[in-house]
Amino acid sequence: MQAARTFNIHHAADLQGPMQSPSRPVLYTHTLCPYAQRVFLTLLYKAVPFELVQVDLSDKPSWYRAVNPRGLVPAVVHQGEACAESLDLCRWIDGAFNTDAPLTPAAPAARKQMDTLLSSTSIIVSAGLDIVAGSTAYQWGIGRQPSSAQVQRFEQQCSQLRSALQQHGGPYLCGHSRRCSLKLCVNTVGLLQADVALLPFFERFRLALQLFQDYDLAGVQGGAVTQWMDHLHKQPWCQTAAPDEEKLAEAFRQHKSLDFFDYVTYDAFKVHPHLLGDVSS
DSSP, X not given: OOOOOOEEEEEGGGOSSSOXXXXXXXXXXXXXXXXXXXXXXXXXXXXXXXXXXXXXXXXXXXXXXXXXXXXXXOEEEETTEEEESHHHHHXXXXXXXXXXXXXXXXXXXXXXXXXXXXXXXXXXXXXXXHHHHTTTSOTTBOOSOOOHHHHHHHHHHHHHHHHHHHHHTSSSTTOOOEEEOSSOEEESSOSOHHHHHHHHHHHHHHHHHHHHHOOOGGGSGGGHHHHHHHHHHTSHHHHHHSOOHHHHHHHHHHHOBTTGXXXXXXXXXXXXXXXXXXXXX
């Protein structure tokens, strides 16, 4: 089951310039980019109506640098203002839209714990890229024969996720606590920005490690990381944003790279065929 459709898909190659959308934010993305997937997940979770523009990163239209001078995705334009950088975009969207579904905890202690995890995401992701590259590939490449130091570093970083899950009781990184009165129970901490920031990368790490190194993430940290991932993958908004695993595996085998889409044309549907119902001419 996927999330209710709140977006239309366009391809940048079909546009003459930046998309004009007076009321809806426009997400410029590549559906295979894990950084951009963070923003896609955030918009879906918060049920924000938006326009999705797929940018071919191997052949960007000349006008795209008017949206983001660096030529990267993701970028979001809303009411004439543009913003880039995935974590900054997630924070901005969380504060600007549908505050009934926050990704930031109200309690200062919980917010501090989430910020601590967010500040570690680049180190965690770096360790994942390193083990996937192993001893035979460059960073973002998919190789073999990781060194014991690469494995140790990655599993040490995974311990941060396990500690967060154990501390808060899961199933999300900052827990799923409930505040109850005589008549009402409401969630006070559930899915947060930390989950959104890390999930797209761990999806790719798990698959690449299974395919090329016979390394099962389920055996790391008592299975805590894969249990967290499996819970998220049951959520409709997550299913909408996730690539088709078999098609992604096929692409990994062909290109032996996590960022192959930077160099080879892949439209929005080649690895996300379930999005075909959302295309707009």
